[in-house]
Amino acid sequence: MLIPFYEISGQEKTNKLKDLVQYVDPMIGTAKMGHTYPGATVPFGSVQLSPETDTIPYATNGKYNKDVYKYCAGYQYEDKTIVGFSHTHFSGTGHSDLGDFLIMPTIGKLQLNPGTASHPETGYRSVFSHKTEKAEPAYYSVLLEDHNIKAELTATTRVGMHQYTFPKSDQAHIILDLTAGIYNYDKKNVWTFVRVENDTLITGYRQTNGWARTRTVYFAMSFSKPIKGYGQATPEKNVYKGFWGRFDQTKNFPEMAGANLKLYFDFDTNENEKIKIKFAISPVSTQGALANMKAEISDWDFERVKKESQEIWNKELNKIQVQTIQKEDMVNFYTAMYHAFLGPTVYMDTDGKYKGLDGNVHQATTFQNYTSFSLWDTYRALHPLFNLVQPKRNSDMINSMLAHYDQSVHKMLPIWSHYGNENWCMIGYHSVSVIADAIVKGNTGFDVDKALLATVNTAKVPYYDGLEYYMKKGYVPEDKNGSSVSKTLEYAYDDWAIAQAAKKLGKEEIYNEFSKRATNYKNVYDAKTGFMRPKLDDGTFKKEFDPLDTHGQGFIEGNSWNYSLYVPQDPAEMIKMMNGKDAFTRRLDSLFSMHLPDKYFENTEDITKEGIIGNYVHGNEPSHHVVYLYNWTNSPWKAQDKIRMILKRMYKNGPDGLGGNDDFGQMSAWYIFSSLGFYPVAPGSEDYSLGSPLVANAIFNLENGKTFEVATVNQSDKNVFVSKVLLNGKLLTSPTIKHSDIVNGGKITFYMSSKPNKKIYL
Template sequence: MRRLLLAILLLPVFAFSQQKDLIKYVNPLIGTQRMGHTYPGATVPFGMVQLSPETDTISYEKNGKYNGDVYKYCAGYQYDDKTITGFSHTHFSGTGHADLGDFLIMPTTGPLQLNPGTADHPESGYRSTFSHQNEFAQPAYYKVKLDEYNILAELTASNRVGFHQYTFPKSDQAHIILDLMAGIYNYDNKNVWTFVRVENDTLITGFRQTNGWARTRTVYFAMSFSKPFVQYGQQNFSNNVYKGFWRKFDQTKNFPEMAGKQLRAYFDFKTEEGEKIKIKFALSPVSTEGALHNLRTEIPHWDFDKVKEDGQVLWNKELNKIDVESLSMDEQINFYTAMYHAFLSPTTYMDADRKYKGLDQNVHLAENFTNYTTFSLWDTYRALHPFFNIIQPKRNSDMINSMLAHYDQSVHKMLPVWSHYANENWCMIGYHSVSVIADAVMKGNADFDVNKALDACITTARNRYYDGLEYYMQLGYIPEDKNSSSVSKTLEYAYDDWCIAQMAQKLNRKDIYDEFIKRSENYLNVYDASTGFMRSKLSDGTWKPGFDALSTHGQGYIEGNAWNYSLYVPHNPSKMIELMGGKTRFVKHLDSLFSMHLPDEFFAETEDITRDGIIGNYVHGNEPAHHVAYLYNWTNEPWKTQDKIRMILKKQYRPTPDGLGGNDDCGQMSAWYIFSSLGFYPVAPGSTEYSIGSPAVKSAVLHLENGKTFKVETKNQTDKNVYIQKIELNGTLLNRRFITHKDIMDGGKITFYMSAKHP
């Protein structure tokens, strides 16, 4: 009995010891240069707090023009910058639009300055120069030396609490600045209101209400210092601060309540050489009481190293879900950094007591699921959520429950399109929640009411007021003279409708299947056989004149051109190939896409596509083409898929700050890398099939939540051996160009025999 008890006690230790230390292969600085738009700061998997440095300030001038490049700073940090303005608690990872950057904290010494200054003259404000030689980032930890003040800044985090540790020099003028004006995409009217309450000499609470990309976003906080401050104060840039009875008080110094649209507060300390001032900063979507509860629940102590270690244990647990052996250290780093980026979002959006603010701005309780936000669905339905259905099925099911809660709270009765922080941004096109839901239903990962979910999909797809759907339902396409980006929308709606049809068929709802399988063929209505491209029509049924297959503006496409979008029929590649002249002609078309030379005018006319992420006219940096290299599998030359996949992996992903060839888009670019490195990819989420590519790993073991393992094994694997001679699944020759979800989830082994010559 004693031996049995000892064995039980040692089991968790033994299990943990079997995990590899994989965080050493993660470099959060990958993607922080140019267009990757990732952040290097501290967070835990799917964490609500993303504590990271800001390297510049973005605002609008009074004339309405940008003061700075707002697109450049979607994540708040650019590797090429030389200064840091502070450390804020909320960030998007890899997006092409900006928001967040809440509650910026900056430690300083010397005479107090309450403006950020400029990058050219950092001494004019509180910002500081820094060097990458004194910067270090890894999962759940970031540190940098602030040269201007000789302060070492260290950051870590739990799910809902950011933990700062600042090592000061000896100073009688040490300050912690709390800037509630700072923010990403911070135009003049973003702040609706801010409020700070000094509870005592170590505890601060408050909130920030903003009108940015999210129109009605309120975030509450609780901020706790490890030692009492000696005094505090504020500088309030609001025009109405001193009106009314408040003029009876001097609010600028040691006044316990601060409020206004434009507010910066400061807290003064006296420090000894090498003294550490620590700050715990908790967030809540509900209340300051909720923030305090989060703080006391998640980090009830002041042990910075413990919080860091706890966060890294969480990261190692997630990273160990795939045990991969790569051909090189560079590829090992690329793979695990891609996993890291894939597990940054969607983000937790509820307090420790499970309360959260809903789309209706009321407080709700997530009783049987974790509530998530940050749904960049136009991007992530393609590979990220299918990846979750394999590696994170429980989380993905909770994400869908979060989408269904969003639907219940929506006055429009719409599933989310691009939502964050109890807001719908309506960004990009399609209604791709239905793709995520269908993929989970078809793959048996549906811990939710599937018929209710299908009803939500149907209602969303029938909403005649949404983005051209009225014309789509009436005409079978969207006319460009009535609604822009008409071709892209028609094609993406058709795919989403196919997803609804698949669910309906599985759930034996024939009337719904018949309706939506017919709608899924609407792509036929925008194919112009005379040009060989999908092309915009007018409301009278004629083709819009002035067609230009290379142009990205005014032709009916979004984030792409006719070459990219004409290949977007993921649910029926065979029919698309037939439309475009058959397999032989289609192969030549695909070959041209990858090899053609784009004129300089192409880059001059567009702001959303640059030379980053482009191979020929294949735009890997924008998602509509992510399935395209796999389309050779529907022709007589599938080996060209294998060649193109390995080329893209090499050209578009590198273990460097500029190593992502486009926005990571909340993990979509990274999920593409993971799937493609393993040798298969979900061309049409909602199908249970994964198209075969060319594995780049030597081997990989997927540890599934059902307790089984699926092993990817390669024979004769090298950088040059990119072609598959044969595939065995569990020892039996595989005579198809795909594997199924069941093949993976049942466990087993797939073996690829590689060669330098194609068959």
């Protein structure tokens, strides 16, 4: 008899919150290329209070520093020193910004430069050990060994709370470095301003020009103990000193301004005395930051804030209650849930005000405004996951996208946006996928007619990334616009998604127009080679072509092998186009078994060996649906053991437990869906494709009050194949369930076996 490690019985399945925080390990993904951070935050929180282990300049003397890619989240597990604790971070991204308002406590001689990793004693940074480090949802602590100071962090939505336990000293300092940041571009800081309101309250802002072209974050910083003195580093030339230079701002002057401020605040401390800081941020004003602080943390009870924030996490994690055979799988599952709920992040003050794409202050009255949309990644599984377990938030996210659209001079939905900026990162216009998926699945807490119009207009902006050619020719020519095949394929999928939304809303003309555009993937398929291939403006295929190469071949973050399988909107037609089911099965088999020579990994940060199985690239998103394509062949059973292999190989406990960037929760959402036994191959459809569940049992506690149960019979690490599936007691004859099957409540039962049922679903 198999005894699950974690059991849920009777009424406890739905009526009692389980202690699931214990299974979350925020350290997972902090090593290698996971790009996650270990610090304190709440679900979808504006503040992500986390340690920085280094700050690498984006470029030195105009030359790009390759090591900067390691620090997208500011933290690398292999590092031995901590520079400080900043308040804003992206989770798992392949690019970065943020790292605002770095704070570091020190004692002894005042040093206002960070020093170096090899010689931390030359600055304010400190050596630390993982032995004294602790990371939990909404809590992080570590001993700063050079200063013998215990640092503890917790957070609410808009406020970070610090607690530093000092030794006895008459030279205790808290440093606020406004020059520090993640991805330090040359002259990234445009301007910084700090105002000492009184002996416990500091306000100010930081304006930057980095990945986001213009970004201003305001703050209010409150100390639990009055400061005895304060000042700043020796001002550089551009520090404002007042008319005729009458004021010396270096010490105890209440207003400080300049492009690069580094401040210090002095204290006397007794042995084991705790100095606490409340640090609130705002996209609008220092007044807004102060109001956020008063609304979210009204006292100095650190333990209360930690407890209440962890209770918020526990409530969110209990939206899916699972049992697994191994504890390791519980940790992986709930850490994936944790990572999936880190973003997008709330972007507005407690009164609903936020700074929009147009630079003006706007008021969100009927929705909660969100930012940080990494849509090229998250449209695939994260937003479909939200449609199941976070439908209200997902509707608010779409309302946020529509606000972005209203404020856009281009009249476009977001591509990759954060903090009132459009970064134009990656390809496609995948906001339309998120919107269409919500419309088709009936999660419509937004103006659906306006949303459909926004998707149509976004898909018709001619000067956006090759769209002029795509609309005129039915493909993007490689000699006119790079990454042309990837763009053509992704535009075609997005167009299909628009068509599905139009069909749902009864807009026949739009449905017909975009259904036709959705077939444009055929225009870049070369039947002679059997691959998607870059086509030139004159209609011929590019002569130089290597389907395994990722560079200069018409693709982005993948090769032709990967992207030739990217037709999620119509796998049956794609398979027919590629010589039928048997030939396509052999193609998939080869994808997972082939060997890629080392030359294909040279000079690339996009694909790492850790994220690859054969030529299946799990560390990059274009392949995430691929294993489920076996369900459209005569061998759907071949998907099952491979899904379980990916789950075990790409997701592990430990800092290096992610096989690639988590990409703001997309990697984690893949794990959640696949562990539960189904996956949204084509968002914009109500269908989920079945696989092989890893969990022993799962209960969805849905927002509509209903529950959906995933049950398994004979589950084990060896029984990776599915012999049959019952939905509400009825045998399934196709590898598909619908969104409505889940949200209406019910039960799906997978019967597991060590041997494949080669006739399943046939």
